[in-house]
Amino acid sequence: MEKNGDIDVSSLTDQIETLGTQEPKHNSLQESSHDVIIQAVDDDPILSITTFEELKVHENLLKGIYEMGFTRPSKIQAKALPLLLKTPPQNMIGQSQSGTGKTAAFVLTMLSRIDFNLQSPQALCLAPSRELARQIMVEVRKMGKHTPVVTAEAIRESDIKSTVGKTRNEEFASAQLIVGTPGTVYDLLKRRIINKTHMKIFVLDEADNMLDQQGLGDQSIRIKNMMPKDCQIVLFSATYSTQVRTFAGRFAPNANQFSLKVEELSVKTINQFYMDCKDENHKFEVLDDLYTLLTIGQSIIFVQKRDTADTIARRMTEKGHKVINLHGGLSTTERDEVMDGFRRGDAKVLITTNVLARGIDVLQVNLVINYDLPLDNSSRRPDYETYLHRIGRTGRFGRTGVSINFVHDANSWEIVKAIENHFNREIVKVPTDNWDTIESILKKEISKLNS
Numbered sequence: 300m301e302k303n304g305d306i307d308v309s310s311l312t313d314q315i316e317t318l319g320t321q322e323p324k325h326n327s328l329q330e331s332s333h334d335v336i337i338q339a340v341d342d343d344p345i346l347s348i349t350t351f352e353e354l355k356v357h358e359n360l361l362k363g364i365y366e367m368g369f370t371r372p373s374k375i376q377a378k379a380l381p382l383l384l385k386t387p388p389q390n391m392i393g394q395s396q397s398g399t400g401k402t403a404a405f406v407l408t409m410l411s412r413i414d415f416n417l418q419s420p421q422a423l424c425l426a427p428s429r430e431l432a433r434q435i436m437v438e439v440r441k442m443g444k445h446t447p448v449v450t451a452e453a454i455r456e457s458d459i460k461s462t463v464g465k466t467r468n469e470e471f472a473s474a475q476l477i478v479g480t481p482g483t484v485y486d487l488l489k490r491r492i493i494n495k496t497h498m499k500i501f502v503l504d505e506a507d508n509m510l511d512q513q514g515l516g517d518q519s520i521r522i523k524n525m526m527p528k529d530c531q532i533v534l535f536s537a538t539y540s541t542q543v544r545t546f547a548g549r550f551a552p553n554a555n556q557f558s559l560k561v562e563e564l565s566v567k568t569i570n571q572f573y574m575d576c577k578d579e580n581h582k583f584e585v586l587d588d589l590y591t592l593l594t595i596g597q598s599i600i601f602v603q604k605r606d607t608a609d610t611i612a613r614r615m616t617e618k619g620h621k622v623i624n625l626h627g628g629l630s631t632t633e634r635d636e637v638m639d640g641f642r643r644g645d646a647k648v649l650i651t652t653n654v655l656a657r658g659i660d661v662l663q664v665n666l667v668i669n670y671d672l673p674l675d676n677s678s679r680r681p682d683y684e685t686y687l688h689r690i691g692r693t694g695r696f697g698r699t700g701v702s703i704n705f706v707h708d709a710n711s712w713e714i715v716k717a718i719e720n721h722f723n724r725e726i727v728k729v730p731t732d733n734w735d736t737i738e739s740i741l742k743k744e745i746s747k748l749n750s
């Protein structure tokens with residue numbers, strides 16, 4: 300195999316480097332032809348806004364939105380916000396592709412429902428990971444910057460005790476908007492540290508994952524059962540299996556619904572590839588070569604198990620690559636440090652498990668590698684939803700991105716083919732041993748996309 304210096308990788312490098320920084324084409328999300336199926340509970344014609352002003356939310360919220368650089372609503376925001384903000388409030392089951400701005404839609408709804416004179420929890424949002432909960436809170440604080448909103452994060456406390464004045468009880472007593480993970484939120488509600496009496500809106504981000512009966516479903520249901528009867532229930536995700544959608548309909552009754560057909564689910568600006576490796580060990584050699592030969596902006600490598608993440612991180616470090624590693628086995632402080640470092644761009648390569656498959660938004664990520672393909676833990680069948688969420692860590696809000704799947708035996712090849720069939724999107728083969736060809740294939744596919 301040719302190593303760096305033997306071939307000119309600079310032009311491909313340019314392509315991959317510019318991918319992450321490439322701004323979305325003007326209005327690309329709004330003009331997308333995605334066929335959203337909308338079911339509204341009223342007979343009202345579905346309103347769709349073209350500017351945030353039309354929503355008639357408080358000017359301090361508009362100020363926050365504009366300071367975030369949002370000049371106009373994305374397609375899901377344009378369609379969902381008028382329904383989300385209706386009085387009296389109506390439930391919502393929303394679906395749109397990864398990176399299309401679902402967070403801002405529910406954050407704005409939560410902020411606009413709060414009575415700032417009432418010092419009691421009024422909006423609650425659950426997310427499946429501490430990293431996603433913290434990220435949502437950053438968006439809340441940015442959008443609510445010009446409002447007096449008081450917020451609290453209900454995630455496992457950091458190992459380093461906070462030095463700021465308030466105790467946890469005091470913090471939650473005065474908080475109006477809470478974002479957290481289900482275990483911690485349930486515990487705080489049960490111990491009456493979070494007062495549920497005035498709760499007006501309950502949001503589940505990554506709702507299909509939060510309602511999954513094999514996982515977080517139990518806790519989400521218990522929390523929902525504690526909410527006041529008239530609390531607005533809002534569910535958002537890029538994916539809903541048929542089974543989960545049926546259940547979601549019971550969890551959020553009489554909801555306005557947005558859904559997508561399966562062939563509309565994958566983001567068109569994410570180029571999907573696969574590399575046919577000889578065996579497990581060859582996967583590592585190809586990974587090492589990829590990072591030796593290409594200068595990649597920022598990237599995420601997904602593996603199935605924590606042990607694999609540790610092993611790959613150690614071996615990549617031994618090979619001289621600067622990588623970081625995040626999984627559920629780390630302490631809360633370590634997790635926060637790793638994630639914050641990656642967001643700052645201190646580290647360019649993040650090795651992780653499914654814990655970061657959903658929701659994480661780092662715009663500079665231009666490459667996602669599925670070192671291990673996502674499998675359903677119990678059935679060992681392809682996990683289509685996780686696949687879509689993983690590759691959706693790139694190609695955010697109209698940007699272009701590349702995803703590469705590693706295949707190493709007949710079974711993993713079948714999984715890639717099943718994923719290709721499921722979403723009806725080609726996953727293009729690139730060789731593992733000829734970097735000139737790799738370069739030209741990646742370039743051709745990327746230019747097809749940009750033309």
Ligand SMILES: Nc1ncnc2c1ncn2[C@@H]1O[C@H](COP(=O)(O)OP(=O)(O)OP(=O)(O)O)[C@@H](O)[C@H]1O
Pocket residue numbers: 368369370371372373376395396397398399400401402403536537657658659660662691695696
């Ligand atoms: N109206 C807007 N104008 C410009 N940028 C926006 C707008 N709305 C959201 N964004 C940005 O788009 C990016 C993706 O948004 P967000 O993280 O909400 O996507 P998402 O739909 O929740 O994705 P996922 O399904 O992966 O969770 C974020 O960086 C966000 O700040």
